[in-house]
Amino acid sequence: MNISMLLDMAAEGFGDRVVIGPASDGPTATRLRELAAGGAHVVRAADADAIVYLAVNGPALPVALFAAARAGVPLVPVNYRLGGAQLDALLANHPRALGITDPEHGEVLRRAGLPVRSPAEWLAEAAEHAGGTGDDPARSDTPAVLIYTSGTTSAPKGVVLRHHNLVSYVLGTVEFAGAGPDEAALVSVPPYHIAAVSNVLTNLYAGRRALTLEQFTPEAWLGLVREQRITNAMVVPTMLARIMDTDGLDRSVPSLRALAYGGARMPVRVIETALHAWPHVDFVNAYGLTETSSTITVLGPREHRTALASDDPAVRARLGSAGLPVPGVELEVRDVSGAVVAPGEPGQIWVRGEQVSGEYAGQGSAVDERGFFHTRDQGRIDADGYLHIEGRADDTIIRGAENIAPAEIEDVLLGHPDVLDAVVVGIPDEEWGQRIEAVVVLRDGVEIDPGALRAQVRGTLRGSKTPDRITRWPELPRTPTGKLVRRDIVEALMRP
Structure with missing residues (x-):
């Protein structure tokens, strides 16, 4: 048609x-x-x-x-x-x-x-x-x-x-x-x-x-x-x-x-x-x-509305989820070996359906032999089938052989009432492979001690996920559709 x-x-x-x-x-x-x-x-x-x-x-x-x-x-x-x-x-x-x-x-x-x-x-x-x-x-x-x-x-x-x-x-x-x-x-x-x-x-x-x-x-x-x-x-x-x-x-x-x-x-x-x-x-x-x-x-x-009103942490967490598949779409979350992971386990998101193209000009189709397309997004599907996005696979920070999803740290920073925007990236580091750095945008007229923000992350997540440095910027570089331009952020943070 x-x-x-x-x-x-x-x-x-x-x-x-x-x-x-x-x-x-x-x-x-x-x-x-x-x-x-x-x-x-x-x-x-x-x-x-x-x-x-x-x-x-x-x-x-x-x-x-x-x-x-x-x-x-x-x-x-x-x-x-x-x-x-x-x-x-x-x-x-x-x-x-x-x-x-x-x-x-x-x-x-x-x-x-x-x-x-x-x-x-x-x-x-x-x-x-x-x-x-x-x-x-x-x-x-x-x-x-x-x-x-x-x-x-x-x-x-x-x-x-x-x-x-x-x-x-x-x-x-x-x-x-x-x-x-x-x-x-x-x-x-x-x-x-x-x-x-x-x-x-x-x-x-x-x-x-x-x-x-x-x-x-x-x-x-x-x-x-x-x-x-x-x-x-x-x-x-x-x-x-x-x-x-x-x-x-x-x-x-x-x-x-x-x-x-x-x-x-x-x-x-x-x-x-x-x-x-x-x-x-x-x-x-x-x-x-x-x-x-x-x-x-x-x-x-x-x-x-259900998530907003709920006291159940699992239901409340759906407010940050991407929801359920639309009709005709199948999702899988796979590990790096290609095996489908159990509900709640993180991995890479694959999708199949008639609406899925997965085709690039001059390169042909990128779908696998079963018709699934690799979105290159990281995520998990909870026990009730809700998809939770955890960022791009390319954004994963590898610090001391540990894979760290920036989105997890960003969510903690954004939980502060005076943090309007936040991004977490990996910066090359001789000792750890990558170190964790964050950039935040604060409300006008507000000052926050970066140490206090680091303590907030450490109190929520384990110490290895705490940013080594937090910098304040007036705004973050984004595309007109809201996507962070992480390469520009990394380049700016690496400048002397």
Whole structure:
């Protein structure tokens, strides 16, 4: 099945409902299908074999996604925050693509030899040719989207998501036309993140109007939620932390019914604060990867409330978990030898399902002989099946032959009421192999003795997991989706 089928179903099921942008003048499902057909005509007329999207999120993105599907070529959303050399190298992989970009990056695409349209020009050209079928949809096994990973620990790799991966994810997680006509979603992630693509598909399939916020600030986010009467929203943990921690904000969100978060680990302190601040909101933690077409586990609203109210430490701990697998997804936690570990034992997370791609451009499939993909995340599955993420396998600190998960120490540091953010990394050490160092971000105007923080860790964990040094920074380097850029932190801490 092609993702165009999802758009066709929407147009035929609730064609007059506005599905993109403001309710006053956004395109309906029927109009989106017409624009997608017009965009497909533009792609074929340019003899393009892909659409490269190098711009902020907005209405041009869903039109590009479905136009690419109609034309039988992939959409390639590119990180506009990359440096010039990185962009040149990436664009060299797509010499016959049609480019959609803002004026700031137009020259980069022209230097790569690509024909260029601004988002406004793209929408106007699609509208000019709208109305035809534009149809020669790609087969389900052809690429729908190619997303380059963030490259926080290595060079970006192009993840290939085929039509059947994305359709399987949507059909397995969303009820068709399940949203009411008054529902509106706010997506605050950049277009080159898998959540931006998956939210286009899931909100459309549900019949929910979707809006985007180009530049996040707590004030702008809260204002748009109130102005557009947003009912559903998706944020990354750093965004929710800023909303909850910024003094003097009007945090009233009367229309908001559900808030999903993901992309990075959520500090328990932040989600507890949010649950108390917005008791009428259903919170959902969604864990997934680009390689898995987005979400593979969910901690739902009921689990959030049950964990918050529980005195049982095991149930309470679920508030920091990634929840249970979505339908059609199987999880395994394996040790370094590949054997599946017992419940509660830590290891590396593997996943299998129709929505799982595990495929990289130019490298082929990375799934094993049983169809499981290695996420490279560390974690454990508790006795009740809840997945607990303990960080990336590459982040593991090896100190004196002991493997130490940074997340365990970070959670203790974040438990201090005046620590807003924290990271723990391993620094090369002649005696121990690696020594443990931490960086914390504190509330404005607060001073904390690093020795007191070290004592807090030592009192909770054993001495070998106590940071050798704790440094204060004004902020931590993160990607726009909230992931820590650990290599930058290590480099900074190693400078004389």
